[in-house]
Amino acid sequence: MNKKITELEPSTSRKRRRDEESEAELDNDDDDSQSLSLEENFTFSDTLMALRMMRSQFPRTEKVTVQPFVLRSQLYSSLKDRTQVDMELESLRRDRVLRIFKLNTGQDDHAVMFMDDYINQIERVVKRMEDKKQDDIRVFEWFKIHVIQSKLDTSIGHQELFSLLSWGGKVREEHISQLINAGLLIRQLIDQNMYWFSIPNIGSVLKGLSQGRKEVLSFLNRRKYKEMMLVSLEKKRLRLSPLDMRFHLRDLIGSGHLKTIQTPSGLIVKIAKD
Amino acid sequence: MWKEIKEREFGNVRPNLFSSRISKSRVSSIQLSNYKEILSSHRGSVNSLQVDLTESRYLLAGASDASVAVYDIQRATDHDERNLIAKHKPLFVLNKQHEHGHKYAISSAIWYPIDTGLFVTGSYDHHINVWDTNTTQVVMNFKMPGKVYRTAMSSIARSHMLVAAGTEDVQVRLCDIASGAFAHTLSGHRDGVMSLEWSTSSEWVLITGGCDGAIRFWDIRRAGCFRVLDQSCSQFGRRQPLLLRPTTNKVTNFVRLKSSPASQSSSAKVRAHHRKSANGSALKPHTVGRISSLVKTAKQRSHPGMLSSHDRATAHYGVVTGLKVTGDGMYLLSAGSDSRLRLWDIESGCNTLVNFETTRLQSSKAIQMAVTQDSTLAFVPCMAITKVFDIWSGQTKSTFRGHYENVNCCCYNALDQELYTGGNDRQILVWSPPKFVSDETGEGKNGKAAATDDQDNWSD
Numbered sequence: 147m148n149k150k151i152t153e154l155e156p157s158t159s160r161k162r163r164r165d166e167e168s169e170a171e172l173d174n175d176d177d178d179s180q181s182l183s184l185e186e187n188f189t190f191s192d193t194l195m196a197l198r199m200m201r202s203q204f205p206r207t208e209k210v211t212v213q214p215f216v217l218r219s220q221l222y223s224s225l226k227d228r229t230q231v232d233m234e235l236e237s238l239r240r241d242r243v244l245r246i247f248k249l250n251t252g253q254d255d256h257a258v259m260f261m262d263d264y265i266n267q268i269e270r271v272v273k274r275m276e277d278k279k280q281d282d283i284r285v286f287e288w289f290k291i292h293v294i295q296s297k298l299d300t301s302i303g304h305q306e307l308f309s310l311l312s313w314g315g316k317v318r319e320e321h322i323s324q325l326i327n328a329g330l331l332i333r334q335l336i337d338q339n340m341y342w343f344s345i346p347n348i349g350s351v352l353k354g355l356s357q358g359r360k361e362v363l364s365f366l367n368r369r370k371y372k373e374m375m376l377v378s379l380e381k382k383r384l385r386l387s388p389l390d391m392r393f394h395l396r397d398l399i400g401s402g403h404l405k406t407i408q409t410p411s412g413l414i415v416k417i418a419k420d
Numbered sequence: 421m422w423k424e425i426k427e428r429e430f431g432n433v434r435p436n437l438f439s440s441r442i443s444k445s446r447v448s449s450i451q452l453s454n455y456k457e458i459l460s461s462h463r464g465s466v467n468s469l470q471v472d473l474t475e476s477r478y479l480l481a482g483a484s485d486a487s488v489a490v491y492d493i494q495r496a497t498d499h500d501e502r503n504l505i506a507k508h509k510p511l512f513v514l515n516k517q518h519e520h521g522h523k524y525a526i527s528s529a530i531w532y533p534i535d536t537g538l539f540v541t542g543s544y545d546h547h548i549n550v551w552d553t554n555t556t557q558v559v560m561n562f563k564m565p566g567k568v569y570r571t572a573m574s575s576i577a578r579s580h581m582l583v584a585a586g587t588e589d590v591q592v593r594l595c596d597i598a599s600g601a602f603a604h605t606l607s608g609h610r611d612g613v614m615s616l617e618w619s620t621s622s623e624w625v626l627i628t629g630g631c632d633g634a635i636r637f638w639d640i641r642r643a644g645c646f647r648v649l650d651q652s653c654s655q656f657g658r659r660q661p662l663l664l665r666p667t668t669n670k671v672t673n674f675v676r677l678k679s680s681p682a683s684q685s686s687s688a689k690v691r692a693h694h695r696k697s698a699n700g701s702a703l704k705p706h707t708v709g710r711i712s713s714l715v716k717t718a719k720q721r722s723h724p725g726m727l728s729s730h731d732r733a734t735a736h737y738g739v740v741t742g743l744k745v746t747g748d749g750m751y752l753l754s755a756g757s758d759s760r761l762r763l764w765d766i767e768s769g770c771n772t773l774v775n776f777e778t779t780r781l782q783s784s785k786a787i788q789m790a791v792t793q794d795s796t797l798a799f800v801p802c803m804a805i806t807k808v809f810d811i812w813s814g815q816t817k818s819t820f821r822g823h824y825e826n827v828n829c830c831c832y833n834a835l836d837q838e839l840y841t842g843g844n845d846r847q848i849l850v851w852s853p854p855k856f857v858s859d860e861t862g863e864g865k866n867g868k869a870a871a872t873d874d875q876d877n878w879s880d
Contacts, residue, residue, distance in 0.1 A: 401779075
């Protein structure tokens with residue numbers, strides 16, 4: 147029933163979505179957003195709205211155990227002005243609404259996650275460690291209270307980490323190892339005294355991300371003219387990635403590997419030559 | 421066009437405004453030139469291009485086959501049959517056969533800023549040669565410890581004649597032409613230095629970009645660098661006018677106080693100030709003691725100028741492959757192998773967060789970018805095309821496709837509003853505002869033939 151309405155009247159469905167957005171009723175949105183095609187809600191006018199929309203469209207299956215996050219390249223493909231995206235992300239980051247993490251899947255990949263989701267993810271990890279009856283999980287509390295609230299960048303130095311954690315209590319080397327084992331910090335390759343902040347339990351999702359990207363690009367490369375209608379491309383299911391096709395398409399269009407061309411019969415997705 | 425001239429004549433439009441309007445409209449119509457061609461005699465990829473700063477008449481090109489050539493871009497050496505395309509052959513070519521010529525690829529060729537009597541070339545054979553243009557002889561030779569990636573001379577220098585050289589070695593060396601010796605070295609980078617520029621507002625300030633991703637500002641009169649650019653330190657676009665600034669400064673200072681001194685990028689003086697204030701605030705005494713003792717043992721009371729070598733802030737996530745300072749000396753455009761272009765505000769040292777859409781930038785070689793005189797457009801080589809960006813919005817205004825392989829360097833001639841690009845396909849292409857064919861029919865002895873050639877061949 148829902149699907150039929152959206153196919154016949156795309157404009158009203160978008161309006162309806164916006165009204166729901168303004169009421170902040172995002173739970174009802176789940177059904178709507180799954181059925182709305184990518185073509186209809188391709189571009190947004192505001193970064194925060196785009197972030198919320200894409201967060202609600204994040205696939206929630208059993209395979210994906212991570213709280214929703216949005217890639218920076220997805221934001222670039224959904225908004226016209228990239229400089230505006232960068233500036234709004236920066237101001238939201240400074241207001242502690244969201245956090246940005248550097249991912250290791252590419253040269254310039256960044257994941258944007260709302261602060262509440264990040265705290266939820268940390269709590270999940272802490273609960274799992276509690277169940278395993280590991281002692282001394284106080285360091286996670288210190289991390290949540292002192293480090294995350296004050297250090298808003300994507301990386302942190304060893305000295306600074308030590309000093310910020312010391313606000314909570316006496317810090318030992320084992321505490322830092324615990325943070326690394328839980329997946330909250332990653333040592334930098336080029337510099338041993340610097341750590342990247344990271345999202346715990348994101349490993350399988352990142353593997354799916356890079357494999358899914360390769361799969362979409364190889365699928366389009368094998369076609370005769372290296373292009374396909376967006377509507378039919380979206381319906382394909384990916385074999386290697388738990389994330390849905392819409393996620394990958396936004397990401398690849400934003401990072402410049404694919405480009406979209408407007409034709410009388412709709413949008414066409416094509417491999418970018420440059 | 422005639423209306424504009426009439427306005428200037430009547431005094432409605434000031435002459436400066438008139439000329440800037442004309443050049444702006446010409447720049448926006450740049451395309452592959454349909455009346456000018458440079459016949460490149462290089463057998464290797466063109467790595468460096470520079471138009472001379474005094475007359476904007478001679479183009480100096482350095483290539484990978486160790487050849488250097490000078491082209492006269494205002495007078496053509498010959499024309500083709502119908503007088504339509506002016507061909508520019510090199511005035512002279514210096515290659516490996518020259519007795520003191522370079523043996524390996526030339527990575528950088530620059531004119532002496534005061535006149536065209538000298539030019540300086542830096543090459544992968546670890547040498548920097550200073551050549552006399554008229555006799556085409558080497559007058560001075562400097563040996564470097566590694567491959568020379570870039571050389572630069574300050575165009576506004578009045579009291580020194582230093583050639584700054586960035587090599588594979590971590591130290592930046594300053595060579596003095598007047599005495600023939602090295603002046604001093606600047607250390608602080610942790611890997612080779614791939615790009616180098618003198619500031620256009622001060623003859624003492626040198627900006628270097630390293631293979632470690634850091635961009636450092638050096639005052640050559642002092643030891644150590646006085647600023648390291650950090651990509652996470654950002655501001656929104658242009659800085660606020662003076663009246664509003666005190667509040668924004670307070671916010672940024674508040675954020676900086678909480679982080680430890682060693683990891684924040686700021687000048688040595690500001691860092692000392694922070695350390696003092698950190699001691700004064702309510703921190704636990706033993707943690708303060710631990711930090712200051714660690715800091716002391718790590719630095720061992722080193723010179724205040726050398727404190728910056730411990731600053732590990734990076735401007736890019738990869739190698740800094742290109743730097744360009746705008747003509748007014750206020751902004752710096754930097755390109756990195758992470759395929760990002762960043763615009764920095766030099767005075768505040770912050771990233772202005774302007775996003776330039778580039779899919780890929782070449783990462784193994786340095787690239788040379790160009791900026792128009794009024795600092796509104798930037799020309800950047802991105803793989804095989806050259807993109808024109810609007811500097812403040814980051815949008816791509818146009819793309820120039822013409823080279824068959826990667827473009828390495830581009831040089832903007834502000835006098836004629838022309839762009840010259842050199843690439844791995846050994847060609848130097850000219851991009852200029854279009855000239856209408858009818859302008860040419862009056863010149864040369866073939867003028868009449870040209871006029872009749874344009875007509876149809878039917879026997880009506």
